Amino acid sequence: MELPFAEPYKIKMVEPIRRTTREERQQWIKDAGFNLFNLRSEQVYIDLLTDSGTGAMSDRQWSEIMLGDESYAGSASYYKLKSAVKEIFGFDHFLPTHQGRGAENVLFSVLVKPGDLVPGNSHFDTTKGHIEFRQATAIDCTIDEAFDCTANHPFKGNVDLEKLDKILKINPKERIPFIIVTLTCNSSGGQPVSLENLKGVSALARKYGIPLIYDSARFAENAYFIKSREKGQANKTIREIVAEMFSYADGMTMSSKKDGIVNIGGLIGMRSVELYQQASVYNIMFEGFVTYGGQAGRDMAALARGLYEATEFDYLESRVKQVAYLGQKLTDYGIQVQQPYGGHAIFIDANKFLPHIPKEEFRAQTLAVELYIEGGVRGVEIGAIMADRDPVTRENRFPALELVRLAIPRRVYTFNHMDYIAASLANVFHRREEIIKGFAIEYEAPILRHFTVKLKRAE
Ligand code: F0G
Numbered sequence: 001m002e003l004p005f006a007e008p009y010k011i012k013m014v015e016p017i018r019r020t021t022r023e024e025r026q027q028w029i030k031d032a033g034f035n036l037f038n039l040r041s042e043q044v045y046i047d048l049l050t051d052s053g054t055g056a057m058s059d060r061q062w063s064e065i066m067l068g069d070e071s072y073a074g075s076a077s078y079y080k081l082k083s084a085v086k087e088i089f090g091f092d093h094f095l096p097t098h099q100g101r102g103a104e105n106v107l108f109s110v111l112v113k114p115g116d117l118v119p120g121n122s123h124f125d126t127t128k129g130h131i132e133f134r135q136a137t138a139i140d141c142t143i144d145e146a147f148d149c150t151a152n153h154p155f156k157g158n159v160d161l162e163k164l165d166k167i168l169k170i171n172p173k174e175r176i177p178f179i180i181v182t183l184t185c186n187s188s189g190g191q192p193v194s195l196e197n198l199k200g201v202s203a204l205a206r207k208y209g210i211p212l213i214y215d216s217a218r219f220a221e222n223a224y225f226i227k228s229r230e231k232g233q234a235n236k237t238i239r240e241i242v243a244e245m246f247s248y249a250d251g252m253t254m255s256s257k258k259d260g261i262v263n264i265g266g267l268i269g270m271r272s273v274e275l276y277q278q279a280s281v282y283n284i285m286f287e288g289f290v291t292y293g294g295q296a297g298r299d300m301a302a303l304a305r306g307l308y309e310a311t312e313f314d315y316l317e318s319r320v321k322q323v324a325y326l327g328q329k330l331t332d333y334g335i336q337v338q339q340p341y342g343g344h345a346i347f348i349d350a351n352k353f354l355p356h357i358p359k360e361e362f363r364a365q366t367l368a369v370e371l372y373i374e375g376g377v378r379g380v381e382i383g384a385i386m387a388d389r390d391p392v393t394r395e396n397r398f399p400a401l402e403l404v405r406l407a408i409p410r411r412v413y414t415f416n417h418m419d420y421i422a423a424s425l426a427n428v429f430h431r432r433e434e435i436i437k438g439f440a441i442e443y444e445a446p447i448l449r450h451f452t453v454k455l456k457r458a459e
Contacts, residue, residue, distance in 0.1 A: 005321055008314035009411065012059060019045050025373050033454030034369050034439055036378050045376030046417055048406040051344045052217075053099075053257035053264055055410030058309060061261070061302040068298025073289055077297035077304075081267070084304040088239065088311060089216075089246045091269030093276035095283045098294030099266040100217055100255025101126040102287050107213070107253055107268050109282040110275065111177040112136050119167045120180035120215075121159045122146065122187035125386055127180065127215055129448050132391050139167055146188040147400040149338050149349045154229040155194040156340075157185030157222070159201050168208040179205050182215040183222040183245070187382065189403070190218070190323075190342020192225035195233065195244060202248035211250040216269075219245065220259040221343030224316040238311045251275065258344065261306035261410050265295050310410075319343075323408050325415060329422035335429050338403065345407040348425070350383060354432060359384065361438025361458045364402040367428070370435055371404065375424025379406045385441075386450040 020043065032038035036049060047054070057065075069075040078096065085094045097103040104127055112118065114135035121142040123131070128138045141163040145153040159181060168176065181201055184192045205212040223241040226233050233241060246252065250272065256265040268283075270276050280290050287293040292300070309315060320343055327341035336352035350364035357363045364383035371377050383402035390397055406421065428435075439455040 005314070005317050007318045007411075008312070009058065017045055018042065020376050022373060025376055029369055029372055033442065034365070034457075035450075035453050035455060036368060036372060036380060037451050039372075039378065043376075044372075044378045046413065046421055047378050048345075048408060048421070049378045049380050051258055051407040051409050052255065053262070054412065055257075055261045055263075056412050057261060057263070057302060057306070058411075060309070061305045064301035064305045065298040068296060068301045070297045073291050075291060075297040075300070077299075077301035078291040080304040081300040084307045085267065085269055088242060088307050089252060089269050090243060091246070091252065091271060093270040093273060095268045095270075095276070095279055095287075095290055096293035096295050096300055097266040097268060097283065097287045099257060099264060100215075100253060101130065101266075102294060103253035103255070103266045103268045104130040104215075105286055106279050106282040107251070108134060109286075110278045111211075113177070115175060117167065117171055117176050118178065118180060119164055119176065121157055121182055121185050121193065123180065124182055124186050124215060124217075125388075125448060125450075127182070133447065141167065142185065142188055146185070146191060149189075149336060149347075149352070149401065152339050154192075154225070154340065155197060156188055156191035157182070157193040158197040159193070161197075161200045161204060164201065164204055168204060168210065173209055176208075176210050178211040178213045178250075180213045180215055181249075182217075184218045184225070184343045186217070186344075188401075189338040189347045190221070190344045191338075191340075192222045192229070192343065194230050195226050195241065196230070198245055198248050205250075212248065214246065214249045214252045216252045216254040217258040218344055219254070220310040220316060221320060223311070224313070224320055225343060227313075238313050238316060242311060256303050256306070258410075259307075259310045260303045261310050262299060262303045265299050265303050267293075267303075319408075319410060322413075322415065322418065326406065326408070326418040326422060329418065330425060333422065333426040333429060335425060338401075345405045347382065347401075347403040347405050348379075350402040350404055353429065354435060354438075356433075357435070357438040359398055359402065360396070361440065362402075362455075363438060364404050365455065366435065366438040368404045369439075370428045371425060374428050375420065377406075377421050377424050379404045381405075381450065385453055388447065388449055 116136035145151040146156040252269040336349040338347035387397040443454040
């Protein structure tokens with residue numbers, strides 16, 4: 001028979017985690033203002049809050065930690081990372097940053113001014129936050145299929161080229177500093193963008209003379225989907241696909257806490273030396289000198305190694321198939337999740353799960369809290385709380401999708417953990433009719449409110 005895939009690594013070190021009681025969890029989540037970000041990690045059994053910075057580094061990466069060069073300027077670790085960025089993405093110029101939003105802050109400080117428009121495919125919340133903070137507007141040009149959880153489109157992260165063309169046609173070029181494409185598209189469900197679509201976006205960008213930037217947090221998972229789903233790509237290596245993807249871009253930001261498989265770090269890659277010079281000024285102000293940008297030398301060295309490991313096919317296959325295994329289990333239990341399964345996470349459709357809870361009472365948040373109480377599993381709301389208020393009208397924004405994201409850390413949990421998560425959700429699903437109240441907001445910050453929001457049970 002054909003041999004199945006298996007993880008291309010074995011486990012050398014373990015970290016104990018502890019099961020807790022339902023009564024404990026009920027108290028803890030109440031004390032946390034029903035905000036899962038406010039829980040202590042010891043109060044969580046399986047932590048699917050994020051796949052960001054939560055991955056397990058390899059023994060090779062840990063040995064790079066010991067080799068880290070902590071020189072303030074020109075460290076050997078910086079040059080290791082610089083050469084990995086050149087080899088994998090093809091960018092001659094790069095700046096390390098402390099994480100992805102640091103990269104956004106530095107690059108957007110150069111490029112975005114009040115009144116600008118930044119089209120893209122469902123910008124991530126920090127990306128949108130950094131655009132709106134500068135009194136500019138993020139315009140979502142994702143294809144319509146992305147907003148239908150059940151539509152089985154292989155590349156739901158794709159940009160709708162007609163929508164994009166219209167924006168570029170009716171607005172003066174000076175108002176559009178760049179187009180940003182997020183790989184994979186986190187906000188629409190960890191969904192990939194096809195190579196053909198990237199080519200199409202790049203052609204439009206060139207036609208109108210507008211730079212194309214990639215938000216590259218999960219670029220390797222995106223490349224895996226291109227290899228496994230796109231016509232004519234099956235025989236290429238992941239690195240060949242990545243090289244072609246990035247050949248269409250003028251620059252990139254990256255949170256390396258995802259596909260860099262490190263616990264902290266980010267970077268900006270650029271073709272233009274002028275842009276590099278301008279961004280360097282802000283990097284020095286906000287992040288640190290241009291050869292460390294908020295990272296320790298050891299972090300940069302581990303990241304360089306992580307970029308190579310994340311672009312190996314066997315790793316990506318076991319990663320993406322573990323996520324799909326969880327998705328299939330939930331589907332088999334009758335739970336509606338985003339189709340096809342995303343690269344880093346499974347997204348549960350809370351509109352289908354709790355249709356009887358009014359959307360003003362935050363369905364997805366209600367489901368995330370119930371899942372925690374049921375099994376000590378921590379997911380995250382990707383719905384109306386995260387969508388924030390409209391910056392102009394200050395009204396709540398209710399996105400088309402109310403999702404609970406179960407993000408799977410890289411190389412951390414086993415298939416038994418996936419079974420446990422699925423069983424916890426199935427239990428909530430069976431008692432969903434008994435869940436009759438959502439939440440009301442007690443406190444919220446003016447921007448990126450989901451991190452610190454405090455909630456109370458709705459009346
Ligand atoms: N872009 C995308 C697509 C992201 O998913 C994230 C972070 C960022 C940018 C910002 O990077 O956290 O390093 O500053 N996403 C995390 C998540 C927080 O849970 O999805 P950061």
